[in-house]
Amino acid sequence: MAQLNSNIPAGPLAQKWENHKFSSKLINPANKRKYKVIVVGAGLAGSSASATLAELGYQVENFVFHDSPRRAHSIAAQGGVNAAKNYQNDGDSVRRLFYDTIKGGDFRSREANVHRLAEVSVNIIDQCTAQGVPFAREYGGMLDNRSFGGAQVSRTFYARGQTGQQLLLGAYSALCRQIGLGSVKSHTHSEMLDLVVVDGHAKGIIVRNLRTGEVTRHAADAVVLATGGYGNVFNLSTYARGSNTTAIWRAYKRGACFANPCYTQIHPTCIPVSGDYQSKLTLMSESLRNDGRIWAPKNKGDRRSPQEIPEEERDYYLERKYPSFGNLAPRDIASRAAKQVCDEGRGVGESGLGVYLDFSDAIARLGEDKIRERYGNLFSIYREITNEDAYKTPMRIYPAVHYTMGGLWVDYNLMSNLPGLFVLGEANFSDHGANRLGASALMQGLADGYFVLPATIATYLALQDTGKRPKTEHPAFKDAELNTMADIKRMLDCKGGRTPAAFHKQLGKIMWEYCGMARSEAGLKKALQLLPQLREEYSKDLRVTGSTSTLNQSLEQAGRVVDFIELGELLCRDALAREESCGGHFREEHQEDGECKRDDDRFAHVAAWEYTGAGQTPVRNVEPLVYEEVKMATRSYK
Numbered sequence: 001m002a003q004l005n006s007n008i009p010a011g012p013l014a015q016k017w018e019n020h021k022f023s024s025k026l027i028n029p030a031n032k033r034k035y036k037v038i039v040v041g042a043g044l045a046g047s048s049a050s051a052t053l054a055e056l057g058y059q060v061e062n063f064v065f066h067d068s069p070r071r072a073h074s075i076a077a078q079g080g081v082n083a084a085k086n087y088q089n090d091g092d093s094v095r096r097l098f099y100d101t102i103k104g105g106d107f108r109s110r111e112a113n114v115h116r117l118a119e120v121s122v123n124i125i126d127q128c129t130a131q132g133v134p135f136a137r138e139y140g141g142m143l144d145n146r147s148f149g150g151a152q153v154s155r156t157f158y159a160r161g162q163t164g165q166q167l168l169l170g171a172y173s174a175l176c177r178q179i180g181l182g183s184v185k186s187h188t189h190s191e192m193l194d195l196v197v198v199d200g201h202a203k204g205i206i207v208r209n210l211r212t213g214e215v216t217r218h219a220a221d222a223v224v225l226a227t228g229g230y231g232n233v234f235n236l237s238t239y240a241r242g243s244n245t246t247a248i249w250r251a252y253k254r255g256a257c258f259a260n261p262c263y264t265q266i267h268p269t270c271i272p273v274s275g276d277y278q279s280k281l282t283l284m285s286e287s288l289r290n291d292g293r294i295w296a297p298k299n300k301g302d303r304r305s306p307q308e309i310p311e312e313e314r315d316y317y318l319e320r321k322y323p324s325f326g327n328l329a330p331r332d333i334a335s336r337a338a339k340q341v342c343d344e345g346r347g348v349g350e351s352g353l354g355v356y357l358d359f360s361d362a363i364a365r366l367g368e369d370k371i372r373e374r375y376g377n378l379f380s381i382y383r384e385i386t387n388e389d390a391y392k393t394p395m396r397i398y399p400a401v402h403y404t405m406g407g408l409w410v411d412y413n414l415m416s417n418l419p420g421l422f423v424l425g426e427a428n429f430s431d432h433g434a435n436r437l438g439a440s441a442l443m444q445g446l447a448d449g450y451f452v453l454p455a456t457i458a459t460y461l462a463l464q465d466t467g468k469r470p471k472t473e474h475p476a477f478k479d480a481e482l483n484t485m486a487d488i489k490r491m492l493d494c495k496g497g498r499t500p501a502a503f504h505k506q507l508g509k510i511m512w513e514y515c516g517m518a519r520s521e522a523g524l525k526k527a528l529q530l531l532p533q534l535r536e537e538y539s540k541d542l543r544v545t546g547s548t549s550t551l552n553q554s555l556e557q558a559g560r561v562v563d564f565i566e567l568g569e570l571l572c573r574d575a576l577a578r579e580e581s582c583g584g585h586f587r588e589e590h591q592e593d594g595e596c597k598r599d600d601d602r603f604a605h606v607a608a609w610e611y612t613g614a615g616q617t618p619v620r621n622v623e624p625l626v627y628e629e630v631k632m633a634t635r636s637y638k
Helices: 013-023 044-054 096-104 111-130 163-181 246-252 287-291 315-322 331-343 362-365 368-386 441-461 473-493 498-514 521-539 553-577
Strands: 036-038 060-064 184-189 190-197 199-209 215-219 222-225 264-270 292-296 357-359 395-404 420-425 605-610 619-624
Touching: 036 044, 036 199, 036 292, 044 060, 044 163, 044 441, 060 190, 096 111, 111 441, 111 619, 163 441, 190 215, 190 246, 190 473, 199 222, 199 473, 215 473, 222 246, 222 441, 246 420, 246 553, 264 287, 264 331, 287 315, 292 331, 315 331, 331 357, 331 395, 362 368, 368 473, 368 553, 368 619, 420 441, 473 553, 498 553, 521 553, 553 605
Parallel strands: 036 060, 036 222, 060 184, 222 420
Antiparallel strands: 190 199, 199 215, 264 395, 292 357, 357 395, 605 619
């Protein structure tokens, strides 16, 4: 079985990070130039890590399947980034951000990692402001803040509804500087298809050039994966269509444990599905819940326009059920509440799968110009997609897959159980537990890339002999390349009748129906019958057009979809084994008054799954969650 040593430092919680940095190994500047690090991914975590490691003196190679790092899905994050600056003087602190994050994750995250994240958050804003990120400012010039779900303070820094894009431009500019200096070698249009393990250590990757089809080998002293989340396992989601699980899934099959795959987040404010033809869904930022009020008709089947429904016939259900937090209840709670309303027959829109997000009160109070100033581009996106003016009629929203809290298992240093393999941002499992609070994804990605990995990777690298770095002629590289080529050939030779997209759509329907917002033992067992059948059908009836020697998006998608099918099985297996409800994992058998019912006696742990071979049942390893500062309690936002 895999060894899960979390490497959490000893000592008081508030001193662990500083003490750990002081006691960690260092590499002097002249010697850093001898070490080579591969970073896969160029979103916030990947770009910030690549730029910072290069600034420190390491040789860095960055790989991204996009034509530019600017295409990374981090640009889609809209609402803001959290930091415990307490600029509003409303009682915020590092400890409060730490506690809100622990509680928001339903007491299923690692305490030491979350406290470090809260500590580092204050540095992120200074870093990004120095890079020129145009955060919103108050009249006097101070950076402005707004509220987000799961908090009663205003700690979210924002740039209208473009925060992810602006933060990525900051990280991208830092990366470009290092590329220009020759400290980072950038590989665009390059997709990682396998991890190379030599003597139990991650020492390189196998990459396919998406324009030419060339498969190449790349060696390094350490490999960093910052490739985002796996939410497209559901097909319809708010992720970019290119977002995939291939890098972390191939690493899992090489020995890295996959932790808590069932922790998937459903976001409550997505534009509802409008038809079976859709390829993706569009998010309306959680920041809108600051000024928008969510409601549904009190009467079932009420199909009147929202303007025709009088105030006394409207149910502001979040304000009614969770008066302390109201419309800013955490995402998992707000999503399930919307689903319950629609299940009762009170949903709106043609499908009945929607509720209203209404700005009429805010416009009356603040004026339309102020709302335009805060959210104008979001209202424009909504109008572009729906042809409706949200300044005059409420938005229609419904929950959709948005983020994944699970990912590859990492220790306190962000290293997986596979030595030499580091995992950052959404690709790892470490900071959000069973539910991520809004505006914390950008916080984690930047914290990992700018501040955590640069301080911890030396502990591993200092023990590596750069003179003995494996060459790409090593048999492990040759075998990995041959396996990759064989997989590609197998997909091209299949000559079946169905496209990868058709299989992906079928997979998504299975996952959403049996492992979506609500899960049950019977449904999960049904999914675990259907998914192996889908995988078998995929191996026989897949059709990939074109060849391997040119740009071939059908081939790209084919490899990603088979990884999603396999991951879907693991996700359902994990959801079935976790016989409790917590955060985004809601088992219908384990609830109390419609709320999650945890089982701390049996499940206060991380489940880290270990690959044992094709067709074999994976091993479920456990890392107990030991809380020194926080007492596990029933999560309440009422």
